[in-house]
Structure formats: structure tokens, C-alpha cells
Amino acid sequence: MAEVSAATPQLLRRVNAAAVLGVMRVSDVVTVTELMDATGLTRATALAVCEDLMKRGWIREIVAPRDQGMYQKGRPARRFALAETAGFVLGVDVGALKVTVVVADLRGTTVSRASEPFRDMGISAEERINTINRTALLALDSAGASPSRVLAATVGVAAPVDRTGKILASQQFWRQFDVGLRTALHNLHGWAVLLENDANLAALGERWRGSAVGVDDLVVLLAGERLGAGLVENGRLLHGRHGAAGEMAYLNLVEGVGDTHGVAALVRLWAEEQLSLGVESSLNEAATTQAVSAEQVFEAAAAGDVVAVEMLERLAERLARIVATVATIYNPELVVIGGAVAHSVAGMIDAIAEKIPAHTATPPQLTASPLGDAAVTIGAVRCALDYVEAHSLDLELVPATG
CATH class of the missing domain: 1.10.10.10 (Winged helix-like DNA-binding domain superfamily/Winged helix DNA-binding domain)
Structure with a gap:
């Protein structure tokens, strides 16, 4: 030894x-x-x-x-x-289309929240930073807290992030998140800023306040527009050399899957395909004004719409194959389906679970997240609190004024 x-x-x-x-x-x-x-x-x-x-x-x-x-x-x-209000932490979820910022006290209790959309996906790094900073300041103002009282901010992005906080920018989609946010926010406010992959933060959130409390071997699937996974093995996050341990591009090679589209994107695409064939469905009325949403498809299926029911049966088989690949590679105790679609998918969990043993010898427990799209910010707050507690002797608390 x-x-x-x-x-x-x-x-x-x-x-x-x-x-x-x-x-x-x-x-x-x-x-x-x-x-x-x-x-x-x-x-x-x-x-x-x-x-x-x-x-x-x-x-x-x-x-x-x-x-x-x-x-x-x-x-x-x-x-x-x-002294729970001696300082605050920020949990930030930066997606492709919007940013959400949560202000929490030192117990991790949410004090305020703000969200703003990005003008479009092609905006400059400067505009993206400005939108994130403006949203953070709005959330702090709502909490009645000055920026000087922020002790740490954790930012979740939809891209691989390695252990040092470096974003893997080898793909165009990931590159839009590599905007120098840590340096920018530190220069603006003096904040300690931590970067992490959004699915990894969702896994932290589920272990802290979600459906995976006490679970040490865990996979959280963010399943909205694109699939991504946060991996916990023996109680610690897995990153891999470049932070890409939970990336799911391998699904392009999996029979019966073939891509990394998430539930919301798939159901919307399948609905468009079916309705373009002129089938009779209650979804036709919804499609006259805008694209059919995942929620509308789930609602139609619950009401007995045949087209919607068939789509969800197809979705259950696809998700079973995805969970089976994760179970075969990582052998977790629990797989949590999370993101904004978690509430809708909750009603399918039994149907998905029944199909998983046909594709793997190590089927895990399966559940839907009770946290929904808040899991990322909850995990970000947890991560920021871990930093604050570890560095309490180095951080200076700023008294409240006014």
C-alpha cells in the first residue's frame, strides 16, 4: 500500500x-x-x-x-x-434555446428563479453571455440579493465538460456553449463559476432531492429534444477523459434506435409523418395552427386516439432498447428518465420496463424523475454548495445591506 x-x-x-x-x-x-x-x-x-x-x-x-x-x-x-442567508449560490441551466437561473440559500432552498430565451441558436458568444448574465441579475434582484453575496455559481451546459471544467467543442452543437462564460462572469462579478454537463447535474439533483436518494449506481437520461446521460458509479460522477462518458452518439449504431433524438423531438416528428399521410386523428386539429407537441400526443393517447397510442407503443420499444444499452454498458441499479418530458413518460414506465429484459441480461430499476426540467438547476445548486462548503475558509461573506 x-x-x-x-x-x-x-x-x-x-x-x-x-x-x-x-x-x-x-x-x-x-x-x-x-x-x-x-x-x-x-x-x-x-x-x-x-x-x-x-x-x-x-x-x-x-x-x-x-x-x-x-x-x-x-x-x-x-x-x-x-446562517442560511449569509450568502447565496446560483444554479444555472444553459440550453440551446433558453437559460434558467435559480438563486438558493446555504441550505439549498430556492429563493428565486428567472428564465429568458436566447434570440436564436446562432447568436454570438457575447450575446449569449449577456443573456445569461442578465437572467442571473434578474433572479438576484427578485431575491433581494446583490451580486456580491453570491459565493459560487454552477452552470450546466448541453455539452461534454471534463473534470477541469473545459468544454469539448469538437461538434458544432457543443461549440455554441464554449463561450468563455466562467471568465466572463468572474470578471463581471468576481464569482467562482463551475461548469458541468447538464445530465451530470441532473444526476446530482436526482440523488439529492429526486428519485435516486441513496442510490450509488445510477444513470439519468435527459430525454427531451436530445438524449444525454449523467452517470454515477459507486457514488461518484463519471466524466471520462474529455467529459464525454455520458454522450450517446453510439445510439446511431443501435438497431431499432439509430439516432440521439429525444422523446419530444421524436414524437413531434412521428406525428408530422403520420398526419402527412392523411390519417384520421384528434391530432389533426392541433396541427392546423402549429407543430404537434409531445404533450398533445400523450394527451391524445390517454383519450384513446389510435394514432397516438401506436406512436407511444413505438416509443416504449425504442426507450426500452436505449435503457437496455445503458444497462449493458454501465450496469446501474436505477435508470431515471428526466427532463421536461418526465411527467408525460411516467405513465409509460411499466410498459417500457416490461420490454427491457428482452434486450439485456442486467435490467435495472426504471423510474421517471419527479423533478422534471428542474433537475439540472437542483443539481447545479448541490454542486455549488459542495464547493462553498469545501472552500468556506477561503470565502468572505458580504453582509446584507439596506
């Missing part, structure tokens, strides 16, 4: 501070004894960490009310709580 070098005092302080803040984030009020039980720290160390974090503004001491008329032996236990 390789020799492990001794941890430096500064490293130990960081680790201990992160451990205490992690406990505080999920607790209302904790005593020193409870901190000791949760972190394994000695009483002296736990108290020292609390004193340091109080001095820096991260936590506050809760003074227990005196028990009137009752005698108490000894000193009352010291109790502490997170």
Missing part, C-alpha cells in the same frame, strides 16, 4: 469546516455532541470549528431559553445553526 502523507493543519481545518457545515445544512439546530456523533470530531475540535465558523459568519449560536422556575444542573448544551 502506498504511504499516505500526513494531512496539514490547514487541510484538516478545511475538511473539518466542510464536515460541520454539511451537518448544519441539513439540521435546524445542533449541539456539539450531535456534531461529534455526525462527524467523528472530538469535542474540543468541534467547538473550535464552530467558534471559527461563527467568527466568519457561517453559523450562529442559539441561546437556549432559561427554564423559568426550574433548576438545571450544569451548563446548558451549546447549540448552533447555519
Whole structure:
């Protein structure tokens, strides 16, 4: 076994501070004894960490009310709580067509949200950055928080991102996200900005507050317009050398699939194809004004429309093959179908699951995300909080003004 070098005092302080803040984030009020039980720290160390974090503004001491008329032996236990509004984090979901920004406090509670569309997919890097920045400022203004109180921002993009935050720009679609956003936002506001793939963040969101709490071997499929996967193996995200571990271009080679179109794109395309043949369907009326949406197809199928029902049967077989390939390659315990289509797909889960064993010897559990298209921003908030807790001794809290 390789020799492990001794941890430096500064490293130990960081680790201990992160451990205490992690406990505080999920607790209302904790005593020193409870901190000791949760972190394994000695009483002296736990108290020292609390004193340091109080001095820096991260936590506050809760003074227990005196028990009137009752005698108490000894000193009352010291109790502490997170100063949840001492700072904020941003969770940002940058898609091809719009950006969504969530402002959350130090417990991860959403304080405000803002969303804006991009003018079109072909806009310049400068315009894309300006739209993202404007949306972030709108969300902060709604929260009543100044940009100086943001401790970290995590940005999810629909492109591979490696462990260092570098975007793989080898394809035109991915290249539109490689706009220098980290540097731009840091120069504008001084923020620590983390970049991550959107499906990876969705996986973090599902493990934190979705359908995969406690699951260590997980695949989350974002299945809206394009398919992408966030992979968790033994509790950690898989990136691969260039961050492309969850990319699904291999589906072009899979019999019965053939491309990376997601549910929304496929159903819309299939509806157009069927209606162009002049078939009778309740979808004809919807198609007179605009393209048929995935929601309209699911609603028509629920009402018994034959054309819509046949499309969803076709979709179930296709999704079963996709999940089977993921199960064969990664062998997860659970596969979660997420994104804006998750609510619609929820009613198909049993039909999809029944077909999976025909295509793989290792069928996983299958579910639809309860988080929908919020999974990416929820995971982004989780990622930003992880950064804040790990770097609490380096970050300076800015008091609220006004």
C-alpha cells in the first residue's frame, strides 16, 4: 500500500469546516455532541470549528431559553445553526434555446428563479453571455440579493465538460456553449463559476432531492429534444477523459434506435409523418395552427386516439432498447428518465420496463424523475454548495445591506 502523507493543519481545518457545515445544512439546530456523533470530531475540535465558523459568519449560536422556575444542573448544551442567508449560490441551466437561473440559500432552498430565451441558436458568444448574465441579475434582484453575496455559481451546459471544467467543442452543437462564460462572469462579478454537463447535474439533483436518494449506481437520461446521460458509479460522477462518458452518439449504431433524438423531438416528428399521410386523428386539429407537441400526443393517447397510442407503443420499444444499452454498458441499479418530458413518460414506465429484459441480461430499476426540467438547476445548486462548503475558509461573506 502506498504511504499516505500526513494531512496539514490547514487541510484538516478545511475538511473539518466542510464536515460541520454539511451537518448544519441539513439540521435546524445542533449541539456539539450531535456534531461529534455526525462527524467523528472530538469535542474540543468541534467547538473550535464552530467558534471559527461563527467568527466568519457561517453559523450562529442559539441561546437556549432559561427554564423559568426550574433548576438545571450544569451548563446548558451549546447549540448552533447555519446562517442560511449569509450568502447565496446560483444554479444555472444553459440550453440551446433558453437559460434558467435559480438563486438558493446555504441550505439549498430556492429563493428565486428567472428564465429568458436566447434570440436564436446562432447568436454570438457575447450575446449569449449577456443573456445569461442578465437572467442571473434578474433572479438576484427578485431575491433581494446583490451580486456580491453570491459565493459560487454552477452552470450546466448541453455539452461534454471534463473534470477541469473545459468544454469539448469538437461538434458544432457543443461549440455554441464554449463561450468563455466562467471568465466572463468572474470578471463581471468576481464569482467562482463551475461548469458541468447538464445530465451530470441532473444526476446530482436526482440523488439529492429526486428519485435516486441513496442510490450509488445510477444513470439519468435527459430525454427531451436530445438524449444525454449523467452517470454515477459507486457514488461518484463519471466524466471520462474529455467529459464525454455520458454522450450517446453510439445510439446511431443501435438497431431499432439509430439516432440521439429525444422523446419530444421524436414524437413531434412521428406525428408530422403520420398526419402527412392523411390519417384520421384528434391530432389533426392541433396541427392546423402549429407543430404537434409531445404533450398533445400523450394527451391524445390517454383519450384513446389510435394514432397516438401506436406512436407511444413505438416509443416504449425504442426507450426500452436505449435503457437496455445503458444497462449493458454501465450496469446501474436505477435508470431515471428526466427532463421536461418526465411527467408525460411516467405513465409509460411499466410498459417500457416490461420490454427491457428482452434486450439485456442486467435490467435495472426504471423510474421517471419527479423533478422534471428542474433537475439540472437542483443539481447545479448541490454542486455549488459542495464547493462553498469545501472552500468556506477561503470565502468572505458580504453582509446584507439596506
